[in-house]
Every structure is written in structure tokens, then in C-alpha cells.
Amino acid sequence: MQSLKDKHRAGKTNAFKVSLIFVSFIITAVLVLAIGALFMVPDIKDVWESLKSEEMIFSLKLSMWTGLLSTALVMVFALPIGYTLSRFQFIGKGFVKTIIDLPVAFPELVLGLCLLLLFGNTFVGNIFKSLGFQFVFTTQGIVAAQFFTALPYACRIMKSTFDYIDPRMEFVSRSLGYSMFETFMNVSLPLARNGILASTVIAFARCIGTFGTVLILAGGTYMKTEVLPITLYLNISYGNMGMALTSGIVLMVVSFAAIYIFERTEVSL
Amino acid sequence: MSFLSVSDLHIDLGEFYLNGVSFNLDKGDYLTIIGPTGAGKTILLESLIGFWTPDQGNIYLENRDITMELPEKRNIGIVYQDYALLSHFTVYKNIEYGLKKKNPKGMKEKIHDIASALYIEHLLHRKPATLSGGEQQRVALARALVVEPKMLLMDEPFSALDPQTRRDTRALLKKAVAQRNTTVMHVTHDLCDAWTLANKVAVIRDGHLMQIGSIEEVFKRPQTPFVAGFVGATLMEGTVIDRDKGLSVINVNGFIVKTLDPADIGTKVKLAVRPEDIIVGTQPSPNTSAQNNIEAILAHIMYEGKTSLLSLSAGKTSFDVLVTNHSLERLGLATGDTVYAMIKSSNVRIVNSRVN
The missing domain is CATH 2.40.50.100 (RNA polymerase II/Efflux pump adaptor protein, barrel-sandwich hybrid domain)
Known part of the structure; x- marks a missing residue:
């Protein structure tokens, strides 16, 4: 009796395990097909022609430099913010953490709308204007939009990276005569190397792929504030599939590279 | 006045706390601190080294009030159970790290001296991750001792080592601190550490210092049933x-x-x-x-x-x-x-x- 019972129980566990794996595979299969379609549907000549078009070259260039600039700015802020949230206790920490994280759950369009209202004809907008920053419907606006969209992701990765670094490493460094700042530079930053890499690639992928926020704040103007997602959107509205698919492929390649590097760093999001 | 004087130290970190801890140590004393898990032994070390600011009380080192001094100014070394070696540095760089900041003169000789005293000379070019536990702990000891700290604090330094390595490391440590006349505070669960290394013992329970004194006093004349039970006496x-x-x-x-x-x-x-x-x-x-x-x-x-x-x-x-x-x-x-x-x-x- 006992052995029969055991067999039955083991069978049940197996069915549970197998069905969970099955569910995971189904979704993976659908995604693989969807991604595959992006590469299978267009013919290569069409993609090649689109890549060489003036609009695509403009869009690629604009995406690259805004993306790189935004990523650099994001990291300049994500490092100190991530470290602060990981190490320090202060009044209002919960509030700071919630607000910085908010854009993760925020629709990009709403974020764009908020930024448009802030940088429009308001007190804050005027201050920035007097400093030479004009964010509404400009390429500077693209950078601002990408920055705010990608920042929370980078901050989260940096916080969890610093969480994993034993504060006692820093204690030892300070006991050996190094100040907090020197310890941060000598110990915390080098040990956070993988996290910084992960954070940078994810930030870059988010920047390159930001659509809603850019559309609302910088506008989706042809050959002016046209980054890759905007190219995709504009061309699909004109029914120009070649151009749309090409920008889709470029964006997909960037994302794949980012996720590949991210996975290799073994950092948690 | 004593070399180290701690008076009425209070600190509350929620889970761990100290409640009115006072004691004195003389130069060259070796104090082992024993007590149940969560009694506040680690916090005591980390308050002395300056990672926590006490709510109340003072710490005097060589007649100077260091209660509010930054950790980097105190010249107190620390060695942890898990070694806390800098994994992106070689063994040599780990030992060199503190010297470079504090006293860069004659660095090479000092590093080789301490490395040969602790039998890690052959490991200097390696990265910490490739070493055994006993070797890593010897590197951590070398790193702390090479800068000649006023005091050395150790938080269960041997508890991750196997018994044989523990005995060997204990012997090396004993020699190294005796040569330098280093004042040591050593948190441990192993009464052997107290018997073999220390001249003083402190028993801590629930943030209170239950008893402190010479080995003879604490082990042979425990004041309370708790201390007696803890040191194995009746x-x-x-x-x-x-x-x-x-x-x-x-x-x-x-x-x-x-x-x-x-x-x-x-x-x-x-x-x-x-x-x-x-x-x-x-x-x-x-x-x-x-x-x-x-x-x-x-x-x-x-x-x-x-x-x-x-x-x-x-x-x-x-x-x-x-x-x-x-x-x-x-x-x-x-x-x-x-x-x-x-x-x-x-x-x-x-x-x-x-x-x-």
C-alpha cells in the first residue's frame, strides 16, 4: 500500500512541475515567434534600403547621441541615489524612494505629460529657460524624457548592487584610515563594477526605447525630434512597413545586447 | 587613567543594544568578550571603532575622548569572522591598503615582515577568493596589524575555521600581538580562545556587562549563576x-x-x-x-x-x-x-x- 501511495504522490508532484514548465514554454514560444516575425517578415533588400534612407540615418544618429548622453546623465545620478538608498537612514527616505521608483509603474505618456506641464510656461520652466535649457518640443527634451524614464531602473539596480556589498568591507577601509568618500571610491565603486555595467546597459536600452515620454515632451516631429521609436510610429501610420520594421529590428538588437550583458553580470533588478 | 576607558555606554539599534557598559583596559591587555548570540558583543566593538554613535556615554583612548571621532581618525583595527578582504585586490594590495594611507615609508619591508610572521609570504600575489579560510584570516590579521593600530578588535575571527587551523592561527595570533604589545578585544563563542589568548574576560548579556575581570576571576569566581553557567562553573x-x-x-x-x-x-x-x-x-x-x-x-x-x-x-x-x-x-x-x-x-x- 505504502509504495503505491508514494508513487501516486510522486506522480502528482511531477504533473505540477511539468505543467508549470509547460506554461513557461508556451509564453516563451509566443514571444520567440513574435520576435522572429520581426526578422522574417521584411525582405532584406527593403531593410537595407531603409537603413540607408536619410530619415533612418537621422533617426539612428539622434537616438544614439541622445541615448548615450541620457545614459551618462542617468548614471551620474543613479550612483549616488542608489548608494544613498542602500546605506543611509534619513528622514523622508521612504518618500524619496517611492517618488524615484514611481516612473516604473507610471505610463510613459503620463510622465511625458507631467514633464510637459512642468517645463512648459511655468516658474520651473522659466528657470531652466534662463539657464539655456529648453525642453519642450526640442532635442534637449528628448534627453530629459529619456532621463526620467530610465532613471528609476538604474537607481533600483544600483541600490540592489550596493545592498549586496557587505558594509563591513567599508568599515574595514575606514578603520584603516580612509574617509567615507575615499572608501566609496576605493571599495564600494570597484566592488559594484558589475552592477554599474548592468545598470548602464539597462539604462541605455530604456533610453533608446523611450517612446511615450519623448512623444509628449519633445513631440514626434519628422526629422527634428525623430528618434527610433518615433520613426517606427510615424512610418507605421503612413503604412511604410519597411521603415517601421527596420527601426523595430534596430531597437530589438539593442535590447537583446542589453539583456545579454545584463544577464551575464548576474545582478538582480 | 587607563589606556581604554569606556563609561556608561548606551546605544540602541533596535535589534541590538548596549545598556550602561563601563570598563577599563590597560595597554597590552587581551580581553575576550563572551556572551549569548545577540547580546550586543559586535555592537560594542563597532561602537569602539566608531561605526555607531552612542546615545549616551563616553569612550576614552589614551586619555582622549574619542566618542565623537571619525573611525578613520581612531587608529583602531578590526578583523571579522568572514575576513572582509577586498576581493578586487591581491593579498599584497590588501595588506598595503592601510599602510599606503597611514605610513607609506618602508612599506615593502613591513609587508614582508608581517607576511612571514603569519606564513602568508607565498600568497602575496594571489586574489583572496583563491585562498582557504585560514589563509584569508591570516591575511585579514596581517592587514589589521601591519598599520600598528592602537587597538585590535576581532569579531569571532576563528569561528569559520576548522579546529586544527583554529589552533594554528591562534598560536600565530598570540605571538604576533605579544610582539607588538597590541591591546586586543576579541569576541568569541569558544572558551578556548579565552583560556589560550586572553588575560581578561568580559561576559555580556542583553546589552549589559555582567562581569569583567581576569581569567581567574571570571572563570573561577563567577558572580552570577548566568556567568557561572556560561563559563561552565557551578x-x-x-x-x-x-x-x-x-x-x-x-x-x-x-x-x-x-x-x-x-x-x-x-x-x-x-x-x-x-x-x-x-x-x-x-x-x-x-x-x-x-x-x-x-x-x-x-x-x-x-x-x-x-x-x-x-x-x-x-x-x-x-x-x-x-x-x-x-x-x-x-x-x-x-x-x-x-x-x-x-x-x-x-x-x-x-x-x-x-x-x-
Whole structure:
């Protein structure tokens, strides 16, 4: 009796395990097909022609430099913010953490709308204007939009990276005569190397792929504030599939590279 | 004034806290701190080194108030259980790290000196992750000692090492700190660390310093049942009924114990006896008045490898005796037997004659 019972129980566990794996595979299969379609549907000549078009070259260039600039700015802020949230206790920490994280759950369009209202004809907008920053419907606006969209992701990765670094490493460094700042530079930053890499690639992928926020704040103007997602959107509205698919492929390649590097760093999001 | 003086230290980190800790250490003292998990031992070390600011109280090092001083200004070293070596540096760079900041002159010689003293010279070019636990701990020790800190704090430095490595590392540590006359505070769970390394012991419980003193005082004259239990001694209470030829005669719940320690007739006293100071026999020893012979029932035998711990009960009092398994076998003892516990009167110590 006992052995029969055991067999039955083991069978049940197996069915549970197998069905969970099955569910995971189904979704993976659908995604693989969807991604595959992006590469299978267009013919290569069409993609090649689109890549060489003036609009695509403009869009690629604009995406690259805004993306790189935004990523650099994001990291300049994500490092100190991530470290602060990981190490320090202060009044209002919960509030700071919630607000910085908010854009993760925020629709990009709403974020764009908020930024448009802030940088429009308001007190804050005027201050920035007097400093030479004009964010509404400009390429500077693209950078601002990408920055705010990608920042929370980078901050989260940096916080969890610093969480994993034993504060006692820093204690030892300070006991050996190094100040907090020197310890941060000598110990915390080098040990956070993988996290910084992960954070940078994810930030870059988010920047390159930001659509809603850019559309609302910088506008989706042809050959002016046209980054890759905007190219995709504009061309699909004109029914120009070649151009749309090409920008889709470029964006997909960037994302794949980012996720590949991210996975290799073994950092948690 | 003392080399280190801690007065009325209070700190509350929620889970861990210290409550009115005060003590003094002299230059060259080696203090082991023992106590249950979560008693506040680590916080005490980390308050001394400056990672936490106390809510109340002061720390004086060489007559200077360092309570509010930054950790990097205190010149106190720390060694952790998990070594906390910088994984992106080689062993050499780890040891060099502190020297580079504090005293870059003659760095190479100093590093090689300490490395050869701790037998890690052949490892200098390696990364910490490729070393064994004992090797990593020796590197951590070298890193802390090479800058010649005023004090060295160690938080369970040997608990991740196997017994053999632990013994070897202990010997190296003992030599290294003795040569430099380093003042050490060493948190441990292993009483062997206290016996072999320290000249002072402190017992901490729930953020309170229960007792601090020389090894002799704490291990042989524990003040409270808690400390006695923690250091493995037995505490009994009795009344002094006579003084006889330099011995105090004490009635402990019906049996008589004699001690060399002086006490006034009629006072209530606490007596401490260590389990290794008692001999068990099946016959009372014919020997002199300097020997106590206590008739007791063998209540329980606990095998502990090479030795056994016997629980004896005499009336309402019970106490532990440490015997080798060899003598246990020779005596042919079994639970329930009547035995005689023989204790020299010099090994019975009056802990505190102010029992209320």
C-alpha cells in the first residue's frame, strides 16, 4: 500500500512541475515567434534600403547621441541615489524612494505629460529657460524624457548592487584610515563594477526605447525630434512597413545586447 | 587613567543594544568578550571603532575622548569572522591598503615582515577568493596589524575555521600581538580562545556587562549563576558556620564544604567550583581536612568525546564534574550510583559574601 501511495504522490508532484514548465514554454514560444516575425517578415533588400534612407540615418544618429548622453546623465545620478538608498537612514527616505521608483509603474505618456506641464510656461520652466535649457518640443527634451524614464531602473539596480556589498568591507577601509568618500571610491565603486555595467546597459536600452515620454515632451516631429521609436510610429501610420520594421529590428538588437550583458553580470533588478 | 576607558555606554539599534557598559583596559591587555548570540558583543566593538554613535556615554583612548571621532581618525583595527578582504585586490594590495594611507615609508619591508610572521609570504600575489579560510584570516590579521593600530578588535575571527587551523592561527595570533604589545578585544563563542589568548574576560548579556575581570576571576569566581553557567562553573549558596585552621566551613543545604577563602561566621556566601577541579571516586578519600568529600548521587552522564561531564546531586544542590572517559570506565560508574566528589579547599572559591 505504502509504495503505491508514494508513487501516486510522486506522480502528482511531477504533473505540477511539468505543467508549470509547460506554461513557461508556451509564453516563451509566443514571444520567440513574435520576435522572429520581426526578422522574417521584411525582405532584406527593403531593410537595407531603409537603413540607408536619410530619415533612418537621422533617426539612428539622434537616438544614439541622445541615448548615450541620457545614459551618462542617468548614471551620474543613479550612483549616488542608489548608494544613498542602500546605506543611509534619513528622514523622508521612504518618500524619496517611492517618488524615484514611481516612473516604473507610471505610463510613459503620463510622465511625458507631467514633464510637459512642468517645463512648459511655468516658474520651473522659466528657470531652466534662463539657464539655456529648453525642453519642450526640442532635442534637449528628448534627453530629459529619456532621463526620467530610465532613471528609476538604474537607481533600483544600483541600490540592489550596493545592498549586496557587505558594509563591513567599508568599515574595514575606514578603520584603516580612509574617509567615507575615499572608501566609496576605493571599495564600494570597484566592488559594484558589475552592477554599474548592468545598470548602464539597462539604462541605455530604456533610453533608446523611450517612446511615450519623448512623444509628449519633445513631440514626434519628422526629422527634428525623430528618434527610433518615433520613426517606427510615424512610418507605421503612413503604412511604410519597411521603415517601421527596420527601426523595430534596430531597437530589438539593442535590447537583446542589453539583456545579454545584463544577464551575464548576474545582478538582480 | 587607563589606556581604554569606556563609561556608561548606551546605544540602541533596535535589534541590538548596549545598556550602561563601563570598563577599563590597560595597554597590552587581551580581553575576550563572551556572551549569548545577540547580546550586543559586535555592537560594542563597532561602537569602539566608531561605526555607531552612542546615545549616551563616553569612550576614552589614551586619555582622549574619542566618542565623537571619525573611525578613520581612531587608529583602531578590526578583523571579522568572514575576513572582509577586498576581493578586487591581491593579498599584497590588501595588506598595503592601510599602510599606503597611514605610513607609506618602508612599506615593502613591513609587508614582508608581517607576511612571514603569519606564513602568508607565498600568497602575496594571489586574489583572496583563491585562498582557504585560514589563509584569508591570516591575511585579514596581517592587514589589521601591519598599520600598528592602537587597538585590535576581532569579531569571532576563528569561528569559520576548522579546529586544527583554529589552533594554528591562534598560536600565530598570540605571538604576533605579544610582539607588538597590541591591546586586543576579541569576541568569541569558544572558551578556548579565552583560556589560550586572553588575560581578561568580559561576559555580556542583553546589552549589559555582567562581569569583567581576569581569567581567574571570571572563570573561577563567577558572580552570577548566568556567568557561572556560561563559563561552565557551578555556583552554590551556603552559610558560614565555623572557622577552623584557616579554613571557612560552610553549610550548603545540608553538606559541609571547606574553603581557604576567609569569611565571617554567620554570613551567607556564594561558592564557585569548576568541573575540572573535582575528582570523583567511589570511596571517600581518607585524606586531610584540606580536602572536601561530598557524598552525591550520579544523576546524569554526558559524553563529550574524550571527556564526560557528570551531573552530581547532593541534596538540592547539583554540580558538574569533568572526567576523562578512561577514568569513568575504570571506576565503572553508572547513573544512580553513590559517589564522592573530592574538591581541594583551595579550589572552592567564595564569590561574593554580600549575598542578600
